Amino acid sequence: MLRHTKDLEHYTIRATDGQIGKVKDFYFDDDVWVIRYFVVDTGAWLSGRKVLISPISVDHPDWEQYTLSVSLTKEQVRHSPDIDTDKPVSRQHEETVLSYYGYPGYWGGVGLWGAGLYPYGLTPGYADDGPGRHKREQELEAEVRDEQRRHRNDDPHLRSCKAVAGYNIHATDGEIGHVSGFLVDEETWAVRYLVIDTSNWWGGHKTLIAPLWIKDVNWSDQTVVIELSRAVIKGAPAYDPAVPWSREHELGLHRYYLRGGHPADRELPESIV
Numbered sequence: 001m002l003r004h005t006k007d008l009e010h011y012t013i014r015a016t017d018g019q020i021g022k023v024k025d026f027y028f029d030d031d032v033w034v035i036r037y038f039v040v041d042t043g044a045w046l047s048g049r050k051v052l053i054s055p056i057s058v059d060h061p062d063w064e065q066y067t068l069s070v071s072l073t074k075e076q077v078r079h080s081p082d083i084d085t086d087k088p089v090s091r092q093h094e095e096t097v098l099s100y101y102g103y104p105g106y107w108g109g110v111g112l113w114g115a116g117l118y119p120y121g122l123t124p125g126y127a128d129d130g131p132g133r134h135k136r137e138q139e140l141e142a143e144v145r146d147e148q149r150r151h152r153n154d155d156p157h158l159r160s161c162k163a164v165a166g167y168n169i170h171a172t173d174g175e176i177g178h179v180s181g182f183l184v185d186e187e188t189w190a191v192r193y194l195v196i197d198t199s200n201w202w203g204g205h206k207t208l209i210a211p212l213w214i215k216d217v218n219w220s221d222q223t224v225v226i227e228l229s230r231a232v233i234k235g236a237p238a239y240d241p242a243v244p245w246s247r248e249h250e251l252g253l254h255r256y257y258l259r260g261g262h263p264a265d266r267e268l269p270e271s272i273v
Contacts, residue, residue, distance in 0.1 A: 001185075001186050001244075002183040002184065002185060002186070002192055002193070002245050003063075003183065003184055003185075003186050004181055004182070004183055004195070004241060005026055005161050005181050005182045005183075005184060006181050006241075008023055008026075008184075009023055009024065009025070010022050010023060010024075010066070011023045011066050011067065011068055012065075012066060012067045012068070013038065013040050013053055013067075013068050013070060014067050014068070014069045014070065015069075015070060015072050015073050015074045015076075015077060016069075016070075016071065016072065016073055017073050017074050017075075018074050019045075020040060020042060020045070020051075020053070020070070020072075020074060020077050021040045021041050021042035021043050021045065021046075021051070022040065022041050022043065023038045023039070023040055023041075023068075024039050024040065024041045024050065025038075025039035025085070025160055025161060025162045026038060026039065026160070026161040026162075026182075026184075027039065027052070027089060027158040027159065027160060027161075028158070028159055028161060028182070028191055029157050029158060029159075030157045030158075030159050030217065031157040032112060032190075033190060033191040033211040034112050034113075034188065034189055034190045034191060035055060035161075035184055035189040035190075035191065036054065036055075036094075036106070036158060037052040037053065037054055037055075037089075037158075038052070038053045038054075038055070038068075039051075039052065039085050039160075040052070040053050042077075045074075046077075046078065049082075050083075050085045051077055051080055051083070052080075052083050052085065052089070052097055053070060053072075053077075054097075054098065054101070054103065054119065055119040055189045056101075056103050056106075056113070056119045056120065056122045056123055057070040057071055057072050057101065057123075058070055058119070058120070059071045061186065063186075071123070072101070076101070080097065080100055080101075081093075081096045081097055081100055083097065088158070089158050091107075102124045103122055103123070103124070104122055106119075106122060112188055112189075112190060113188075117188055118187060118188055119188070119189060159219075161181075161182055164179055165179050165180060165181060166178055166179060166180075166222070167179045167217075167222045167223060167224050168222065168223045168224070169196055169209070169223075169224050169226065169233075170223050170224065170225045170226070171226060171228055171229055171230045171232075171233055172226075172227060172228065172229050172230075173229050173230055174230060175201065176196075176198055176201055176230045176233050176234070177196045177197050177198035177199075177200070177201055177204070177233070178196070178197055178200070179194050179195070179196065179197075179224060180195045180196070180197040180206065181194075181195040182194055182195065183195065183208065183245065191211060192210065192211075193208040193209060193210055193211075194208065194209045194210075194211070194214075194224070195207075195208060195239060195241075196208065196209050196233070198233065198234065201230075202234065204234060205238040205239070206238065206239045206240070206241070207233060207236040207237065207238060207239050208236075208239050208253060209224075209226060209233075210254075213226055213227070213228065213257065214226055215227045228257070232257075235256075236253070236256055236257070237249070237252055237253050237256055
């Protein structure tokens with residue numbers, strides 16, 4: 001199921017022994033379009049300190065109670081590395097945070113999360129308990145250390161969802177709207193769609209644009225460039241946040257644009273990919 005980032009804001013993050021805080025923002029990876037961290041405001045518990053929590057930690061989401069339970073203790077979070085969430089998060093910062101929690105780096109693999117599609121695949125102990133597991137874990141740790149050394153100075157491509165909300169959308173023939181939010185997959189945390197609000201341009205509606213349809217993102221100019229005309233976007237199927245986004249809606253959107261969606265999507269019929 002897809003979740004709107006605005007709906008996920010203020011979700012409670014609950015540790016194994018109590019509440020950690022509320023989600024205030026998300027860092028997404030603009031290279032492969034996936035949520036890498038929740039920015040969590042700890043409130044009075046840690047004097048308003050903000051911490052980064054990875055989707056790798058999510059254990060049992062309770063969507064009805066607006067709660068994401070994580071396999072961490074409050075004490076672990078209390079002593080986690082300090083990160084200034086108002087500044088760019090470097091690869092070195094990421095290494096420090098992930099290493100502290102015992103997680104390998106997600107970069108360098110062929111999947112969204114290392115070699116796989118789901119963040120929980122990077123949880124320590126997720127591998128099977130069969131013979132040779134310890135040896136495989138040691139080999140994996142060595143590979144992760146080598147990968148971290150190779151990518152130590154890489155730009156991690158992390159962006160704030162709140163910061164990107166409001167970016168103007170440039171079609172092939174002019175502006176057509178602005179980014180008002182994101183729809184993310186609740187299992188992989190992939191950003192499946194940008195929610196585009198066209199109401200300020202022609203009194204229009206909200207519609208969706210998939211990451212693969214974006215030609216360029218100009219971070220300095222705060223614009224998103226897409227190779228679609230304003231007329232095409234104006235005629236696109238409307239997105240209503242009050243109506244659950246079904247597979248039928250998704251297929252209808254892709255048939256309209258005759259395009260695929262997220263880089264990790266392998267489920268759409270070949271005729272519309």
